[in-house]
Every structure is written in C-alpha cells, then in structure tokens.
Amino acid sequence: MTTSTLISIIVVVAVVLAVAVVAGVVLNRRRRISLREKDETPTAKGGGYQAGSGISLASGGGATTATPPEHPVDDRTEVEGQPGIGDDAAVPRDSAKRGIVDVELPNGQATEAPEAPESPEVPEQSAAEPEAPARPEAPAAPEAPAAPEAPATPEAPPVPEAPAEPEAPEKPEVPEKPAAPEPEPAAPEQVEEIEPTAGRLERLRGRLSRSRSTFGQSLLGLLGAGDLDEDSWEEIEDTLLMADLGAATTTEITERLRSEVASRAIRSPEEAGALLREVLVDALGTGMERSVRALPHGDPADGGKPAVVLVVGVNGTGKTTTTGKLARVLVADGRNVLLGAADTFRAAAVEQLATWGGRVGAEVVRGKEGADPASVAFEAVSRGSETAVDAVLVDTAGRLHTKTGLMDELGKVKRVVEKKAQVDEVLLVLDATTGQNGLMQARVFSEVVDVTGIVLTKLDGTAKGGIVFQVQRELGVPVKLVGLGEGPDDLAPFEPGAFVDALLK
Numbered sequence: 476m477t478t479s480t481l482i483s484i485i486v487v488v489a490v491v492l493a494v495a496v497v498a499g500v501v502l503n504r505r506r507r508i509s510l511r512e513k514d515e516t517p518t519a520k521g522g523g524y525q526a527g528s529g530i531s532l533a534s535g536g537g538a539t540t541a542t543p544p545e546h547p548v549d550d551r552t553e554v555e556g557q558p559g560i561g562d563d564a565a566v567p568r569d570s571a572k573r574g575i576v577d578v579e580l581p582n583g584q585a586t587e588a589p590e591a592p593e594s595p596e597v598p599e600q601s602a603a604e605p606e607a608p609a610r611p612e613a614p615a616a617p618e619a620p621a622a623p624e625a626p627a628t629p630e631a632p633p634v635p636e637a638p639a640e641p642e643a644p645e646k647p648e649v650p651e652k653p654a655a656p657e658p659e660p661a662a663p664e665q666v667e668e669i670e671p672t673a674g675r676l677e678r679l680r681g682r683l684s685r686s687r688s689t690f691g692q693s694l695l696g697l698l699g700a701g702d703l704d705e706d707s708w709e710e711i712e713d714t715l716l717m718a719d720l721g722a723a724t725t726t727e728i729t730e731r732l733r734s735e736v737a738s739r740a741i742r743s744p745e746e747a748g749a750l751l752r753e754v755l756v757d758a759l760g761t762g763m764e765r766s767v768r769a770l771p772h773g774d775p776a777d778g779g780k781p782a783v784v785l786v787v788g789v790n791g792t793g794k795t796t797t798t799g800k801l802a803r804v805l806v807a808d809g810r811n812v813l814l815g816a817a818d819t820f821r822a823a824a825v826e827q828l829a830t831w832g833g834r835v836g837a838e839v840v841r842g843k844e845g846a847d848p849a850s851v852a853f854e855a856v857s858r859g860s861e862t863a864v865d866a867v868l869v870d871t872a873g874r875l876h877t878k879t880g881l882m883d884e885l886g887k888v889k890r891v892v893e894k895k896a897q898v899d900e901v902l903l904v905l906d907a908t909t910g911q912n913g914l915m916q917a918r919v920f921s922e923v924v925d926v927t928g929i930v931l932t933k934l935d936g937t938a939k940g941g942i943v944f945q946v947q948r949e950l951g952v953p954v955k956l957v958g959l960g961e962g963p964d965d966l967a968p969f970e971p972g973a974f975v976d977a978l979l980k
C-alpha cells in the first residue's frame with residue numbers, strides 16, 4: 476500500500492467520523508425535552524335605545540342579581556370555550572411591558588403572594604409578538620439590581636415568583652413604597668353641574684331615534700306577510716343569528732314564534748309586531764335584578780360602609796368612561812364618591828379618571844405607573860371607609876381575557892379588596908360592537924371575578940345588540956347599564972322593553 480493510499484483512507488475515515496458526530500449531536504438536541512413553557516395561554520351597530528327611567532341603584536349585601544350562573548353547556552353556541560377568530564387580533568394598547576409586582580400593602584398587609592404560585596406569571600406578550608424573545612436565564616432577580624442603593628430593607632418582598640418576571644432586570648424589585656397610592660383631593664371649584672337624570676334621558680331619546688336597524692324591519696316583514704313557509708322560517712332564523720342572538724336563543728325564539736303564530740292566528744303586521752316584541756322581551760328576562768349595587772351599607776357618617784364597585788373588562792371597552800359616568804349618576808343622586816385608579820398600567824387612564832373625578836368633585840386614589848393595582852384598589856377602599864363616602868368605584872386596567880397572567884392579577888385585585896370590604900358589584904364592560912367575542916370575555920371574567928352585572932357600551936355605534944341575549948342566557952348575569960355615547964351623561968339603565976323597541980325600529 477502506497478503512502479498516498481494510506482493518507483486517502485485516513486482522510487475518508489476522519490470525514491465519516493466527523494459526519495457521525497454532527498448527526499449524533501443534532502439528533503440528541505431534537506430529542507431533548509424543552510422545559511420552557513410555551514407562552515400561549517390556554518384557549519380559552521344597536522338601534523335606537525330609549526330608557527324609560529333613571530338608573531336604579533341599590534345597596535349591596537342583599538339578594539344578588541339573577542340566578543347563579545348556570546352554564547348550560549349544551550346550549551352554548553361557540554366551540555368549547557375556545558376564542559373565536561379575531562379574539563387576539565386586537566393588540567392591547569399597552570401589552571408590551573406588563574408585569575405583576577408584589578408589594579406591601581398600606582397598613583402592613585401583604586398582598587397575597589402565596590396564592591399566586593398555582594399560576595406562574597408568564598410574560599405578557601402582544602399578539603404581534605408571537606415568539607417570546609428568548610428570555611435570558613432569569614437571574615435570581617431581586618438581589619442583583621437592587622443591592623447597591625437599597626440595602627436589603629426588611630420590607631423587601633419575598634417575591635418567590637420573581638424569576639418569572641421578564642422586566643426584572645430593568646425594573647428592580649424594590650419595595651413599591653414610593654408607589655403608594657396618593658389620595659388626590661377633588662378640586663371643588665371645577666365641579667360641573669350634572670344634568671338631572673330625567674333631562675338626560677330625554678336627551679338620549681332624541682339622539683337614539685336617529686339610528687335604525689334592518690333587524691326589526693326584515694323580521695316584521697317576514698312575520699307580517701302571513702302564511703310562512705319553511706324558507707321564511709329559515710330566513711327568520713338567519714336574521715336572528717346575524718344579529719348575534721346565538722344558536723340556542725335563535726332556536727328557542729323561532730320555536731316560540733312558530734307555535735304562537737299558529738295558535739294566535741297572526742294575520743296583520745301589527746299583530747306580528749306585538750308578538751315579536753313579546754317573545755324577544757321574554758327572552759331577555761324581565762325578572763332580572765338590574766339595579767346597580769352602589770349604595771352604602773348603612774349610613775357611612777354613622778359607621779356604615781361604602782359600597783364597592785369594581786369595573787373590569789378587556790382593553791378599550793369603555794371602563795374608565797363608564798366609571799366616570801357612573802360616578803356622575805351617583806353624585807347627581809346626592810352621593811359622595813371616591814374613585815380608585817387601579818389601571819396603573821396606562822398612565823393616561825389614571826389621568827382620564829382624575830379628570831372625571833375633578834368633574835364630579837370626587838377624590839381619586841391613584842398609584843404610580845406600574846404600581847400594584849391590588850395595592851391601589853385596597854388603598855382606595857380604605858380611604859373611602861375613612862372618609863365615609865357612599866361608594867368607591869375602582870377602575871381596573873384593560874386585560875385580554877386570553878392572558879392568564881392578567882386574569883390572575885385581576886382575581887388578586889378582588890381578593891385583596893375583599894380583605895378590607897365586601898365587593899358589592901363587579902361590572903363587566905363589554906363593547907357591543909365586538910359581537911360574539913363579548914360572550915367569551917364574559918365567560919372568562921365571570922369565572923375569575925364573579926361578574927355581577929354587564930355594562931354594554933357603544934350601543935350607539937352598532938346595529939347589533941343580540942349579544943345581550945346570549946350573555947344573560949349563558950351566564951345568568953344581567954345587563955345593567957348601556958353606554959350610548961362618549962358624552963359624560965350617555966349612560967342609561969338597561970330595560971328589556973326599551974331595548975327590544977330599539978332593535979325592532
């Protein structure tokens with residue numbers, strides 16, 4: 476064997492070995508189990524509306540709203556609790572740098588850090604950022620950045636979950652004392668004159684009669700035409716479905732209409748109209764308790780406790796606006812109100828609420844941007860009790876119902892407030908223009924904070940309103956208020972009869 480042949484054999488053997496080593500490394504990596512959790516959370520326009528009365532207020536503690544949430548799963552119209560198309564399409568305005576910070580509460584009461592472990596905080600990321608930026612192996616966060624200036628103070632929160640906080644490096648987990656909520660005295664000189672309820676409703680009537688819906692016209696056209704064939708009934712069903720009433724409610728309403736048309740021998744359009752109204756109003760449930768429990772427990776000046784109202788919902792549905800409008804209703808009723816700006820994530824929201832507070836002469840308790848919302852809510856309720864107000868309205872940050880971390884945070888806000896006082900009302904604000912998605916939101920929020928009433932906003936901007944039927948049917952939670960515009964007094968009580976009249980116009 477020549478030397479060159481020997482060298483060739485050695486080269487070939489070396490190449491084969493190199494290929495084998497590389498292939499082995501690749502296969503080994505593929506088989507390795509990734510321990511990093513995926514960041515995906517489990518997947519989970521109204522015609523004219525003329526409210527006939529003022530907003531009904533009640534004090535808490537009594538019988539709750541409607542029947543307890545039932546969950547007739549068989550009747551559900553969407554699929555297994557999965558978000559529908561477009562659920563995550565809207566990127567929350569402020570979703571980029573969200574984090575939960577456990578801090579000491581005023582009065583030395585710690586927030587409930589121990590309860591958190593069941594659901595480790597995942598970094599919040601917007602739909603626009605599907606891949607979590609490869610998180611640097613989270614350094615045992617607390618000690619490193621805080622060490623030089625903040626000599627481990629005794630209050631330093633234990634923060635067991637700290638490693639899960641993606642913002643930890645840039646935002647050291649120093650005690651949030653400086654972020655302690657600051658009561659902001661109202662500026663009485665700026666207080667606006669609030670229109671009395673009666674006049675306000677008159678004004679809304681005028682405005683709402685401008686909008687029209689094809690829903691009522693097509694239904695009345697079909698029903699009033701006399702002898703209905705199968706095609707006509709199908710069209711009626713389609714019309715109901717397109718108005719967002721949902722499959723179960725649509726079937727129920729169509730069946731009832733069929734039997735009533737047969738037994739009552741409906742002949743004229745007027746008779747058809749009366750029947751349709753009756754059936755729709757019945758489907759909305761006339762017996763539900765719709766007063767807003769925002770009146771105090773006893774006389775606050777005599778040791779009574781203020782009512783506590785939490786306002787929750789996804790981003791941009793109108794929570795802050797509704798909180799402000801509700802404050803005006805209460806103040807117009809002669810009540811003292813305190814506002815808690817627990818939307819510590821969006822600085823503009825705090826300013827927005829402070830403006831509402833100034834307009835009605837209500838004190839506003841606010842936290843610094845990024846402060847723990849539970850801490851702010853707690854302080855607001857404490858302050859409200861001390862100053863003997865009639866109601867504390869707490870505005871919370873918008874959160875996508877599909878983000879587990881944010882929903883956990885909301886649950887914590889409620890639990891922490893409950894350490895101080897009973898939460899009388901949890902109002903879920905739904906944007907009427909979002910249709911079916913509102914149903915999913917309602918279900919998730921209901922599970923987390925036990926929603927007691929729905930506020931359906933932007934009804935002035937939609938021809939649909941059928942989501943009301945579904946939300947009430949599936950959750951047993953009544954729609955209590957409707958938002959009819961951006962104006963300070965564009966909030967009205969929900970009345971089934973008036974609502975159906977608006978739908979049928």
Ligand SMILES: Nc1nc2c(ncn2[C@@H]2O[C@H](COP(=O)(O)OP(=O)(O)OP(=O)(O)O)[C@@H](O)[C@H]2O)c(=O)[nH]1
Pocket residue numbers: 568788789790791792793794795796797818821824871872873874932933934935936957958959960961965
């Ligand atoms: N047309 C109409 N617009 C409304 C109504 N309610 C609120 N809006 C508008 O909806 C927008 C969002 O309202 P906000 O009160 O800021 O919503 P939010 O839920 O507090 O927002 P985040 O705190 O970011 O989640 C604002 O432009 C409001 O003026 C309503 O009933 N009708």
